[in-house]
Amino acid sequence: MVWRAVRVGLALLGVVVAGTSCSGGAQRPAAPASRLDDVVARGELRVCSTGDYRPFTFRDADGRWSGIDVDMARDMAAKLGVKATFVPTTWQTLGADFAAKCDIAVGGVSVTLDRARLGFFSEPYVVDGKTPITRCADVGRFQALEQIDRPGVRVVVNPGGTNETFARQHLKQATIVEHPDNNTIFQEIVDGRADLMMTDATETRWQARQHPQLCPVHPDQPFTFAEKAYLLPRGDVVFQQWVNQWLHLALHDGTYRRIAAPWIG
Known part of the structure; x- marks a missing residue:
């Protein structure tokens, strides 16, 4: 009786194993599709960028692109064996444009929790x-912010980005002046139509090199x-x-340093 039970159990196990073996290939879920495969198959990396935030991204009047992140995107595309196509966007429409038109967004994009809801960030x-x-x-x-947030102080901002967000969060008495063109916004300070701008330290260093009248503050x-x-x-x-x-490789094999050197030394 015991031996018969054992034989039945072994037979059932054999059926289960055989069934698993026979059907495993057909039932194994396919690997999820990745944008990486799409980019390679398409032969094109679509890159969203604002073109107005040097030293990271710049698009001139003739449509030519330059900047640290522009050249980094070109390097990325070359490593994938595809071409880089740049898609103009603005800080106000970056999220929507990226979702609809692009594989990656570059150009001094600050990591924020709001943007992290729209997509992943690289390191x-x-x-x-x-x-x-x-x-x-x-x-x-x-x-100090206390010196800036005073009546009569004019702080210029480019609409839609983290610069405007920071200014509106911290300034209640100073006058916030919107200027729509981030490529010419620093001339507003040079010409006396604004007193200062608060932006990323990297940009203040670069802009000070272009405008000897301007100096970054700490x-x-x-x-x-x-x-x-x-x-x-x-x-x-x-x-x-x-x-x-x-x-990771670009930051350690000299690629990023070579690309950034003409812009920030």
């Missing part, structure tokens, strides 16, 4: 923070902590991991 490649830039004669006037000790990273499709771990590996 950060720059640590930054908000700090003022003003006429060199006025550096001593604007060392760029090594900004008011905030922020990081720059690349915005990637939400939920696509495969693509995110590939981008992170490419970025």
Whole structure:
């Protein structure tokens, strides 16, 4: 009786094993599709960028693109064996444009929780923070937020980005002046139509090199902590991991340093 039960049990086990063996290939779930495969199959990496935030991204009047992140995106595309196609966007429409038109967004994109709801971020490649830039004669006037947030102080902002968000969160008495063109916004300070702008320390250093009349205010000790990273499709771990590996190598094999040197030294 016991032996008969054992034989029946072994027979049933054999059926289960055989069934699993026969059907395993057909029932195994397919690996989820990744944007990485789409990009390679398409032969094109679609890159959203604002083109107005040097040294990271710039698009001139003739439509030519340049900047640290522009060249980094080109390097990424080359490593994938595809071409990079740049898609103009604005800080106000970045989220919608990225979701509808692009595989990646680059150009000094600050990591924020709101943007993290729209997509994944790569590993950060720059640590930054908000700090003022003003006429060199006025550096001593604007060392602290308490000195900036006073009646009569005019703070210029580019609409839609983290600069405007920071200014509106912290300034209640100063006058916030919107200027729609981030490529010409610093001339507003040079010409006296604004007193300062608060932006990322990296940008203040670069703009001070372009405008000798302007000086960054304590760029090594900004008011905030922020990081720059690349915005990637939400939920696509495969693509995110590939981008992170490419970025890790670029930061350590001299690629990023070579690309950034002409812009920030």
